[in-house]
Amino acid sequence: MAATWRKLKKSLSHKLSLNSSDSSNSSSRPPRPPTPEISATVGPSPSSLSSFSSSSSSAISKLSRSFSSRLSKKNCAICLSNVRAGQGQAIFTAECSHSFHFVCIANNVKHGNLCCPICRSKWNAVPFQAPTTAADPQQNNLGQIHTNVYHRHQSHLPLQPRVHPEPLSFSDDEPLPSTSPTRLSGPQTVAIKSYTEYSAISVAESRPTFPVLVSIRAPPLQDANDHGRTPIDLVTVLDVSGSMFGTKLALLKSAVKFVIQNLGPYDRLSIVSFSTIPKRVFPLRRMTVDGRESAILAVESLRANGGTDIVGGLNKGVQVLEERRERNPVSSIILLSDGRDNCNYGSQTTSSANQVSEFLNQLPASVRCSNIPVHAFGFGTDHDATTMHAISDSSGGTFSFIESVAMIQDAFAMCIGGLLSVVAQELRLTVRSASQGVQIVSIPSGGHMSEISDESQQGVVDVGNMYAEEEKQFLVYLSVPISTGTRNREGVKKTPLLDVSCLYKDLGSNELIQVVGERVEILRPKAWSSADEAVCLEVDRQRNRILVAEGITEAQVMAEMGNLEGAQAILAQRRSTLLTTAAAQAGDGLCNWLEAELREIRDRMASVESYTQTGRAYVLSGLSSHSWQRATTRGDMTTQILTMSEGGTSHTSVGTTVGYETPTMVTMVRMSQNLGVNPAA
Template identity: 45%
Template sequence: MGSKWRKMKLAIGINMCVQLPKTIDHSSSSLPSATTFSDRPSPSTPTSSALRLSRSKSKSSKGTCAICLNSMKPGQGHAIFTAECSHSFHFQCITSNVKHGNRICPVCRAKWKEVPFQSRVSKVSHDINRINSPRNDSWTTVLGRIPPQHVGTGPQNASSHNNVTEPAIFDDDEEVLEQQISVTDDMNEAERNAINKMEIRIYPEVSAVPKSASHDNFAVLIHLKAPRRKQNSDRNNNESPSAQNSRAPIDLVTVLDVSGSMSGTKIALLKRAMGFVIQNLSSSDRLSVITFSSTARRIFPLRRMTDAGKQDALQAVNSLIPNGVTNIAEGLKKGAKVFVDRRWKNPVGSIILLSDGQDSSINSSRPSFGNDYRSLVPNSIHRDNGDGLHIPVHAFGFGVDHDASAMHSISEISGGTFSFIEAEDVIQDAFAQCIGGLLSVVVQELQLEVQCVHPHLHLGSVKAGSYQTSLIDSGKMASIRVGDLYAEEERDFLVTVNVPVDKSSSEMSLLIVKGVYRDPVTKEMVALGVNSEVKIERPDVARDVVVSIEVDKQRNRLEAAEAMAEARAKAERGDLTGAVSVLERCHQALNETISAKAGDELCIALSAELKEMQERMANQRVYEQSGRAYVLSGLCAHSGQRATARGDYSDSTSFVNAYRTPSMADMVTRSQTMLLRTPQPVNVLRPARSYSDRQPKK
């Protein structure tokens, strides 16, 4: 019932996308109304405020161009075209839209008999600049009648992006800007170091082990936190030049499903979400748009998001019309080709993939558990391909009919994330969270090295989730390939060692952690700090033993993730009862841990998440519709320790916000504010204080 009510509210609110077209009388000879312009030219740059949509006043859509999403109020220097279906647009926007091959209304999808002449755009612009009197406030449009063969509904006309000319080699990317490194004058050296410094801490599970005792599988936690970047941007405007220079620019390729199942509200919401993405990219970022249905097309080349770039990107996205079946493999192939063929390269590269269906190239029925989806992902972007591009695919499964197993595998193979968009109206928030991270990359190619200090110490295991690890030198050393980190993003790795009996000293050095990463702005290699050695006391009798809550809660996280994976395997075999039992046992054990009893936020989030998964495994129908996708998105979040969108994203709960960085939270708030919704609590989870800070020593 809640889902139906949400969709009803959505239909009422997004008046731009779901207005019913008026009946068009093809025998009528009446022309659309005149266009108007004012004496004061203004930039055509879309702004954040131009994307705000009213949910209660229909006049807001009438005063907003549905193509560029800017205001159409008189006095802003733009001619206005009102079509025969009564919807209005900027004259320049609609003529450009027609140039992209669109011959129907972008709002109501009504077929037009008449469209503006392309040749009049230059005259309109000339006249706007020439006329200075406010009394000259109208101008009659010149219209061209569409030949009958262009108004058909056959396959060749069903999707306007099929008319886009596409080169054989995508080497037409726009040249990147040379980044000028910005150093803020009002910051002293200590403040600059605080911004650029990467935090590393090491925690032993207990502070002391008696000299005469050994301790097998002694856990040591390695905690990392990426540097923050200075925020110089205004929430209601694009980033300032200094803010752009303080972060690494991105090459973003969006691979979008425009198959027939995306028709109606879905395609409208996708266009709106893409508008938000475009608006929040800066002039140093580049964007390319790939669409796929039965085949794939590049409808927008890799261009910088300048004012003109944003305008053209918005027009290209608004020309999309759903048609055909779903071919994810072709879409990813073309998206990877953009990166392979590009002549220039920004420091950060990523693919956003969205689909609401199952890939037709695999099978018409849902593939069985354990199916190999590697064929969907081009070799050039495989994470384990040493010569690959290292371009992560952030996959978004849209609705209940998408193939969650395929989308999760695509993200896993490429090193990206998988998000489950269950409620259609939260797609923009999900995209916002993703780009909030991508636009804040501060660490690249991070490589950790863990080395035993004591000569009789050996590493037992390295628990690093989905990150590649290797033990070398007979277990005396381990390496962890971490990769990229967003601003203030955190990573926790748990290693175990066997602590031997040692009566020679009152203190033992266990491990030392070294690391190096590339700064994406300066391109320099940076070494981690030197304060990365961990020691424990070796008293004759251990009296004042301090238990680490950090180690305990990370154990809980790893055990919860293992329980989720085990439950998923049982559910895929049809044993939902066994799957629920696994989750319930983990939930009970979690509540008995010291970190849970101390009220740790991560433990509370894990507990709620385990309960939610149990509910989504209530029966086979529920599991097929949402349980599988929800569990896979959770597994992706925990294995990569990176935020994913799950479930009904608008009903914010603590586990949805796990791993969310401040940059992500800020972008989600911006999205929710833009949609005139009350921002949900973001509750970025932070490491709890040490157990020694909460409990007196024993």
């Protein structure tokens, strides 16, 4: 063994001495990797290492610097082979002075990457390669040459799964089965309930802004198994840039594999990864037993390196859905990133409103017009929360802030718990004045589009998809005139206020269903009684929710301007107002949660550092949740969940985030936590 080690030292010393020889000689012969058999069976002793390191450390350092210099100046950063004139290969030199093989960089640009792979500077002049008419190996064999050179240089690295070239079109989705799953529509439909702020208004009194709460609740799933729910086409768009190396990537793989294991044979999944270059690493395939195994192999093939091209990754994910030949009833994109798009934004550390607008303009119209919801997950303290929130908000999806590494799987679990339980699509809520003189003043609807028409006689809210047992609450503010209504049996007048209905597509029967709620009326006595003065707590708690959400929005604007003191003053004022309301003084659970949320945001706005690191993302994920009345992951809050029922509110510790969770979300998160986080799984 000693003799073998001496031979190895002698050989290595000889190679190090060659580093100072003529560069033309060294560049003509690629460095030979160490012999695997020797390195695997022979280990140097500590004494030999100490004697050897003192004499060769300077040479090794010199070799490292020389190799790095040659890699950036004399090697193509894409295929890693030598870039020299006279080798029969066209060379492209960019504005930043970095050179690449023309074929390599043209293929890179073809995928939408307009920045230098080495220095990340954005190019104004980019290479373009015209399509070839025939694949003649004698005339167009540069790709094979590059592949061989690359593998020769990388022969000492661990074997990785073969990556097949992407097709020009993504119309290669796996066909849906000829027999769709049996989804029988149950006896339950969307339920509508309405509440007035007070049970009566005196006959001689008018109200310019009288609130009426309209609540809609989706029916439960008829069958929790795969055969009883609506199948989905899901695309995961995953950041695998260099910052995801190590534990981050391992936990991301575990989370995606959890998603794969919970998809059924009628669901389809595609996986897109992005770093400097976005790639579709797995086509849209059904999650049968074989499909799951193939998807898991694709996940295991992910490697972290390069920059961050969010635009390219998201465009490729949208392309998968837009070019599919067949469609499941529900489709969505899950986007995760821990960094900032440095291929389209440059080196800025914050995103201005103009930059976000320009960024969104680079995305497909199907995202900007809410046709394909993107559920975005910002991971860690360095992601671009402003841009991620803008992407999700414009698409009709949600933005979640994953502060803790261990929360990735739970965050994904809660998201797919909703996506796998869609029971109603394209739901439109309609309210119409039921009396002459009663007018609709406003409908605060958050992210949902709303419209008041017909001379303030009708209002419509586009709710969209609803998950099983999901609730949406909308306050409708009315102008109520002096009473002109009819009298009831007791001789008390009453005024009809609203007629409420909704129309939606039932995914169980694939039919349009219309639900008509009870007419909303109010008593008009000559004088108020003590019972009439009691505020409806259902209305009050939802008014408090809007009050707090609007306050958080105002505080966030102040914080972005650098006025943290002003932001905290707004939050303190909203908290004081909240605590004086009837619902809060009655111990309402939602009000308790809102008060805790205000305190948490104040803490995260204590300094510029805390706001930029976690405060901004925490606030935006909360605003996303309030805007869509849909659960999001927020910060590192993993132990509290708010459940609301007809009789009031209660808190249940199940290990997920707070607010708007549905039973299927809670169940999925419990499954995730019972499995535990195992990066090696």
